[in-house]
Amino acid sequence: MPELPPVTVTACPNGPILVRGDFELRTPDGRVVAQHRRTVALCRCGKSTIKPWCDGTHKIIGFVTEPEPPAG
Amino acid sequence: MPATMLEDGVPLQRPMLLPQxxxxxxxxxxxxxxxxxxxxxxxxxxxxxxxxxxxxxxxxxxxxxxxxxxxxxxxxxxxxxxxxxxxxxxxxxxxxxxxxxxxxxxVPMPGRPEPTSPAVAAALFALTGRDDGPSLSRYVAKNATLQQLREFLVQRSLYTLKEADPHSWAIPRLSATAKAALVEIQADEYGGGRPQRMHSAIFAGTMRSVGLDDAYGAYLDLLPAPTIAAMNTMSLFGLHRRLRGAIVGHLAAFEMTSSVPNRLYGNGFRRHGFDERTTWYFDEHVEADAVHEQIAAHDLAGALVASEPSLLDDVLFGAAACLFVEGRVGAHMLTAWNEDRSSLRGPLP
CATH class of the missing domain: 1.10.1240 (Methyltransferase, Methionine Synthase (B12-binding Domains); Chain A, domain 1)
Structure with missing residues (x-):
């Protein structure tokens, strides 16, 4: 069986950060944030009404991420 | 109304009664x-x-x-x-x-991007991001009466009481990244192993909370042609392997136009004093579809076109068709409500 990372983190262009795998999201004081689904989208634009989760608000405010750096 | 059979609080689907x-x-x-x-x-x-x-x-x-x-x-x-x-x-x-x-x-077709995953995802976000006339979700949030909210649920029930089913037909017709992405989305739609979290079951609870019958097809006689045509569009795309690109595009567009409207739908019910028992369905979709739209754009639609470039046009067609038929349902409702009449074919019991 190929070795797979336990967690993957994917930055979506102009959107949230998708997190898949076995992980725990915690508040600064160490409490575990209740997670409702296996794959989650974390707010990256700062304007979500349900932070830390994404609620699609980035599309309304025209949030734009940096273009990918050229390969190599 | 007849009592629905429940198993652990989740409705058991029964064959629907024949309509007129x-x-x-x-x-x-x-x-x-x-x-x-x-x-x-x-x-x-x-x-x-x-x-x-x-x-x-x-x-x-x-x-x-x-x-x-x-x-x-x-x-x-x-x-x-x-x-x-x-x-x-x-x-x-x-x-x-x-x-x-x-x-x-x-269906108006959008411009054709390069057949790569990033280009297809970007094209789908651009297509679904266009503001296209009056908004049903804003009307529901700010203006809808209680009777119109109940009508809205009845209009939605034809698809939502079997939410996700038409797109599941595509699973055995896809492979690799696109297949894994579709299953990832659908597993969440079906509650991730917990039937009480199945989106169709959550919606049934919303219907019951406002005194509506959650039996599948209970209100079919009242539903107008545009609503049935939107459902038939999904079945047409889902039941033909030839149209696997279109059902994938349809799902992508559906997910990409869901998070923000669902927040507004929930606000409409909160405005009338309903609590989480009623709004859970909408609140759940704000969070879930913000995840699903990313998976659908990149790993499902994008990856499908990257592996089968000949499906590009049908992915775009499916997405544009979703916006077109769903837009007609919304316009039908808004037109009726603005003329102070029901959007249904007869009075709601």
Whole structure:
């Protein structure tokens, strides 16, 4: 069986950060944030009404991420 | 209203009751489903020839819906062997040919991106991000009366009480990244192993909380052609392997136009004093579809086109068709409500 990372983190262009795998999201004081689904989208634009989760608000405010750096 | 059978609080789907006919085509289909002798090909042919426009044809859309329903939860008192009856399948095919042609003629196609995953995802976000006229979700949030909110749930119930099912037909027709992505989305739609979290079950709870019957098809007689046509569009795309690109594009567009409107739908019910028992469905979709839209754009639609570039046009067609047919349902509701009348075909009990 190929070795797979336990967690993957994917930055979506102009959107949230998708997190898949076995992980725990915690508040600064160490409490575990209740997670409702296996794959989650974390707010990256700062304007979500349900932070830390994404609620699609980035599309309304025209949030734009940096273009990918050229390969190599 | 009849009590729905519940298992751990989750409705058990039963074959739906047969609706009233709306004209000669649905009358002939109903007769055939009941096992009565009927000249079905002739009735369908005459009905299609006489149709002024299949997208708004109450009789033909209902007939197609009934033929499709045999492949989902089924129809009460109809012999299950008729699912694969050659005469009924031929009738379905004749209607589908006209329906697909009408959709392809009417749906405005977006510009074609490069057949790469990032380009397809970007094109789908651009297509679904365009503000297209008056907004049903803003009306629901700010203006809808309690009766209009109940109507809204009834309009949604045809799809939402079997949410995700039409797109699940695509699973065995995809492979690799696209297949894994579709299953990832659908697993969440079906509650991630917890039936109480199944989106269709959450929606059934929303219906019950406002005194509506959550039995599948309970309000079919009241639903107008555009609503049935939107459901039939999903079944058409989902039931044909040839159209796997279109059902993928449809799902992507559906997910990409969900998070923000669902927050507004929830606000409409909160404005009328309803609590989480009613709004859970909408709140759940704000969070879930913000995840699903990313998976659908990149790993599902993008990856599918990257591996099968010949499907690019159908992915775009499916997405644009979703916006088109769902937009017609929204416009139908808004027009009726702005004229101070019901969007349904009869009064809601």
């Amino acid at each position: 006919a709306r004209g000669p085509v649905s009358e002939a289909v109903l007769s055939a489903l009941r096992g009565a002798p009927v000249a079905l090909p002739e009735a369908v042919g005459a009905g299609l020839a006489a149709s002024a426009g299949i997208l708004d044809d109450e009789d033909v859309q209902l007939a197609l819906f009934l033929l499709y329903e045999q492949h989902y939860g089924g129809l009460a008192e109809v012999d299950e062997d008729l699912e694969w009856d050659a005469t009924l399948l031929a009738a379905r095919a004749a209607i589908e040919t006209a329906f697909e042609a009408a959709l392809r003629a009417a």
